[in-house]
Amino acid sequence: MKKRIALFAAFAFASLSFTSLAQAQDNVTLRYLASYGGISAHELADALGYFKGTGVSIENKGYASGGPESLFALASGSVDIGSAATPAVLNSIASGNKFVAAYPTNGIDNTTKSIFYVREDSPIKTVKDLAGKSVAINTLGAHLDYTLREALRQAGLPQNAAKPVAVPGPQLEQVLRSGQVDVAAFGYWQTTFEGVARSHGGLRPVFNDTAVLGEIAGGFTVLREDFVQEHPEAAKTFVQQSARALDYAREHPEEVRVILAKALKERGENPEVATGCVLAAKRKTAMCSTGSISWSATARWVKASSR
Numbered sequence: 587m588k589k590r591i592a593l594f595a596a597f598a599f600a601s602l603s604f605t606s607l608a609q610a611q612d613n614v615t616l617r618y619l620a621s622y623g624g625i626s627a628h629e630l631a632d633a634l635g636y637f638k639g640t641g642v643s644i645e646n647k648g649y650a651s652g653g654p655e656s657l658f659a660l661a662s663g664s665v666d667i668g669s670a671a672t673p674a675v676l677n678s679i680a681s682g683n684k685f686v687a688a689y690p691t692n693g694i695d696n697t698t699k700s701i702f703y704v705r706e707d708s709p710i711k712t713v714k715d716l717a718g719k720s721v722a723i724n725t726l727g728a729h730l731d732y733t734l735r736e737a738l739r740q741a742g743l744p745q746n747a748a749k750p751v752a753v754p755g756p757q758l759e760q761v762l763r764s765g766q767v768d769v770a771a772f773g774y775w776q777t778t779f780e781g782v783a784r785s786h787g788g789l790r791p792v793f794n795d796t797a798v799l800g801e802i803a804g805g806f807t808v809l810r811e812d813f814v815q816e817h818p819e820a821a822k823t824f825v826q827q828s829a830r831a832l833d834y835a836r837e838h839p840e841e842v843r844v845i846l847a848k849a850l851k852e853r854g855e856n857p858e859v860a861t862g863c864v865l866a867a868k869r870k871t872a873m874c875s876t877g878s879i880s881w882s883a884t885a886r887w888v889k890a891s892s893r
Contacts, residue, residue: 614820615643616813618667619650619659623755623778625849626669626807627691628824631831633845642823651754652725653805660685666813667824671729671805684811688825692775692804700730700773700795701780703762706788710768713741713793719768722753722761729804730771733795740798756856759783774804778846782858 618628631637632644644667650656653670657678660668669691670678679685694700702721704710710719716738723730735745748769753761755776762770762783769792772780783789807828814821835842847857 613641613643614817615645616666616820616824617645617647618665618669619648619656620646620853621669621755621775622649622651623776623850623855625846627689627828627831627835628667628807629849630835630842630845631827633849634831634834636827636830637823640823640827642820642827651752653728654725657683657685657808660808660810663810666809668808669805670808671732672803673732674728675806675808685808686811686814687806688809688821689807689828690803690805691807693802694774694796694799694804695801696796698774698804699797700733700771700776701791702734702769702771702793703783703789703791704769705762705765706790708768708790710792713737714743715792716741716748716769717743718747718749720749720751720766721769721771722758722767723750723771724753724755724758724773724776726750726752729795730773733798734771737793737798755779759786763788 616628618626620626620629625633628644629646637643647659647665650659650669653668653674656665656668657670657674659665661678661683667688668685675685675687692698710716716734721734723734725731731750734748734750738745738747751767753767753770755773756779758770758772758776758779759782761767770783772783774795809821809824851857
């Protein structure tokens with residue numbers, strides 16, 4: 587495990603290009619926005635006490651409805667930690683934002699994927715049937731929006747043939763079952779919600795993002811370049827302890843489910859969605875996916891990127 591953490595830190599900080607080796611100031615606090623229905627690697631690390639005695643702490647400043655909002659808050663200086671899908675991160679950096687990728691939060695493959703569901707009695711059978719239909723996604727302009735548009739393109743349809751509708755994760759199942767939308771997309775980071783919705787029955791998958799995009803790194807946790815340069819040791823500690831939490835999550839999915847349920851309850855969310863972690867583990871897909879974390883996919887990317 588120590589070797590895996592070392593590789594993780596080495597990969598992450600190879601992209602940081604430090605220009606300063608000054609020691610971090612004591613008691614550095616990194617602010618972040620949480621995700622509905624899940625916890626990030628750094629939140630898990632905090633819950634496990636991994637930041638105690640390091641001089642590093644994290645502070646929740648509210649919620650982000652999706653990656654673009656998280657990156658906007660990071661760029662504006664409202665928070666110090668951002669997280670978003672790979673396309674959003676790349677587009678943000680290409681637009682001039684001074685961000686550095688701290689670590690890959692997740693990825694998609696044949697077992698970890700975003701799934702577009704319809705009701706069992708829906709006439710929608712394939713992507714071509716989406717023309718003129720409404721599709722619930724967590725946020726516009728991010729991973730699921732891109733996946734939908736690319737799926738339409740590959741099916742020979744205009745990329746605006748279907749109408750994406752922004753719906754928070756906790757309401758995805760509700761709006762689909764009530765008929766407010768024709769399709770609901772559960773992101774790979776929303777295994778908690780997807781697991782609960784599927785357990786209720788009556789839903790059918792139409793397509794998934796891996797089939798459309800292939801195996802890719804789904805997203806990254808990012809920091810601002812100026813923060814890393816000002817607090818290099820704090821940034822390093824942040825990544826190392828987050829990596830350590832990822833190791834713990836893969837090895838102890840049941841314990842993480844309990845931690846997730848407790849965190850959701852304390853935030854006033856439904857702790858029952860933590861059941862999705864156990865469902866994922868029993869399906870032998872991701873060991874546990876809690877919001878921003880896809881444990882097994884991240885491990886694969888860290889290993890591949892460290893060769």
